[in-house]
Amino acid sequence: MKTDIEIARAAVKRPIAQIAARLGLGPDQILPYGHDKAKITHDALAALPDHQGRLILVTAINPTPAGEGKTTTTVGLGDALNRIGKRATICIREASLGPNFGMKGGAAGGGMAQIVPMEDMNLHFTGDFHAITSAHNLLSAMIDNHIYWGNALDIDTRRITWRRVVDMNDRALRDITVGLGGVSNGFTRQTGFDITVASEVMAILCLATDLADLQARLGQIVIGYTRDRAPVTASDIGADGAMTVLLRDALQPNLVQTLENNPALVHGGPFANIAHGCNSVIATRAALRLSDYVVTEAGFGADLGAQKFLDIKCRKAGLMPSAVVVVATVRALKMNGGVARADLGAENVVAVRNGCANLGRHIENMQGYGLPVVVAINHFTADTDAEIAAVQEYCAALGVQAVVSRHWAEGGVGAEDLARAVIAAADSDAADFRLLYSDEMPLWDKIETIATRIYRAARIEAAPGVQAQLQAWEQAGHGNLPVCIAKTQYSFSADPDLRGAPQGHTLPVREVRLSAGAGFIVVICGQIMTMPGLPRVPAAESIRLNDLGLVEGLF
CATH class of the missing domain: 3.30.1510.10 (Domain 2, N(10)-formyltetrahydrofolate synthetase)
Structure with a gap:
């Protein structure tokens, strides 16, 4: 199998004006950045048709070194929806240079489910x-x-x-x-x-x-x-x-395409572990007015990205999701079930069943928002029939369909079953979306609500001065703001090593910050840092130009 960058480099891209035309946008409504990417102009955004597509959120279990593939699934699902005759647009975030040269890698998908131009997206893109x-x-x-x-x-x-x-x-x-x-x-x-x-x-x-x-x-x-x-x-x-x-030009969403030449809006890039983890409201709203279905993702696990997407972005923008896709892999579930990374290749149905507790917690949380859930089993070649059956049986007991998706290896055709399941959920009108907490709830109670209902913590513990600061902000008129919790992405708790579905733990609140312009309160928990560091061996050591002047080392 070729590497992601080799696959992306071999893609047959269509001129970006053709991709825009599929959305009903003319040449005067986009600002091309070369031949394969463009921005949708402010004038075009103001004149979009009065149409409202269905919004599908892709989220995941807590990330592990085994990989989950949320962005890959988002792209594969978008391609599959278009393959089965639906007008679908993908909305994701832009990549940060920090993780690209650190340890996470790129943010354009992977395998046969990618957005291109991959190199541009993962480097400077449109600036x-x-x-x-x-x-x-x-x-x-x-x-x-x-x-x-x-x-x-x-x-x-x-x-x-x-x-x-x-x-x-x-x-x-x-x-x-x-x-x-x-x-x-x-x-x-x-x-x-x-x-x-x-x-x-x-x-x-x-x-x-x-x-x-x-x-x-x-x-x-x-x-x-x-x-x-x-x-x-x-x-x-x-x-x-x-x-x-x-920021005038930066506010205009970026239009690119998938390997299968389907439209994708890539705009904004806040991390979900330290910020609200969603692409821009402008891009999402534009896609909803230009498509029948919009597939978007929220960063990291559902306890962070999805919770913030629903309680911050949807609250602020008046968005109403129709369905949620929770991505899981057999490998990651085995890690949550106690298997070491080196042993993930061996069949272990018991570990899969044990690890499903993490998946189940995310499913229950999403159902708590009144949203229908579909589980996407992002397929790896080492997955066995018995392991997959264990996941599907677990999900069925929760009233949720778990669908195997092979988009990484096969592209959109490998995600068609997933697309049909998602359409059935989104078109069922079963969504009864409700927020986790009201605007009127005191700030401390909002933090406590997220900690106890989403993380299953027993209590929250604040550093000296935190509660006094929250009360001062309430007195200053900021009490109606939502809260944006910054914590580790690897666990429901603030301990990155505590996998599975822990409960009864304490959420330590270290600091709070007012983001009055954004319209939320940032709550920093545990050892989370708003400036990450590089790993012992950063990806930057492997990124270089080869003899042909092509980039190597991006992934």
């Missing part, structure tokens, strides 16, 4: 992340510049909460001191860097509905506090207009 990084750091520079030239707003330099960002894993930048070197370099203060995908600007771009909404949200960013403890915003600094200018 959206650079624009977000620049807009974020412009605000950082303007804050320090304001203080340097007299600090008319009386900002307390000890209470500046706005950090800087870079789209790379760099643990050395987590905590830094700026302003060293003398008076001409400004005032010395402690700050740090987050990765770009954790930026509030990223979250704002993914939740904004148009340019006016984008600027309004940017202006509401709270960058810190005065000596009298009054909040200072980006609009107070005078940065919101220039930030909007930098």
Whole structure:
């Protein structure tokens, strides 16, 4: 079997204008970036037809080193829907350079279920992340510049909460001191860097509905506090207009295609373990108005990405999902059942059954939102009939169909059975979507609701000052915001080594951050970092140009 990059490089791509035409978009409604990618213009977005397709969310069990293949399944399902005669569009996030050069790899799918151009998508693409990084750091520079030239707003330099960002894993930048070197370099203060995908600007771009909404949200960013403890915003600094200018083109969703030449909108890229983990509202809404079915994914396991997709993105954008697909692999279920990675190739039905507890927890959580669920068994060649049957029997006992999908090896044709099952669920009108908590619920209770009902924790434990900070934000008018929990993606708990379906644990809340522009409260739990580090052997060591000038090492 060829590698992902070899498969993508051999793809027969159609001119992007032809892909746009399949969505009913003319040449004047897209801005081409070369021959194989384009942005849908702001004017085109404002003039989209009054149509509403069905929204299908793809999520997964908790990730393991064995692999789950959520993006691959999303792409394969989208291709399969088009193969069986449905007008379907795929909506996924853009790739961050940090994981690409770290350990996760790319974000374009895999095998015969990929979005192309794969190399462009996994590197600089259309420059959206650079624009977000620049807009974020412009605000950082303007804050320090304001203080340097007299600090008319009386900002307390000890209470500046706005950090800087870079789209790379760099643990050395987590905590830094700026302003060293003398008076001409400004005032010395402690700050740090987050990765770009954790930026509030990223979250704002993914939740904004148009340019006016984008600027309004940017202006509401709270960058810190005065000596009298009054909040200072980006609009107070005078940065919101220039930030909007930098993000003008980035707000337009990117149109590309799958290996089977089906349309895909790839836009935005917040991580689900430290942010809200969904592609942009603009892209999703556009796809719903241009298609009968939209297949989108939410990052990591359903306890993170799907929960945030439903309680943040759907709440804010008024979206109503029709069905949820939970992706699982036999290999990952065996790991959840206690099998070591080196032993995954051997049949172990007992371990599969034990590992299904993790899958069952995610199914129950999604059903708790009133949504019909289909399980996609992302097929590996070593899977045995007995192992697959064990998964299907477990799911059947929960009233859920589990369908084997071979999209990685066969493309859309290998996911046709999955597509038919998803259509049956989505068209059944069985969805009775309901949010996990109300806007009026106190912030602490919202955190507790997610911890107890989604993670099955017994209680939450907060660092000193957290509850007082939440109460202060409620008094300032932010109590109606949803909460965005940042925690490890590997477990329902805050312990990455606690696999399966743990319950009765404690969720440790280390810190809370206000994202007033994005419209949520970030709750940082356990040892999760908003600036990841590189692994011992980063993928960057294997990425290079070969003798033909082609990229090697991306996966």
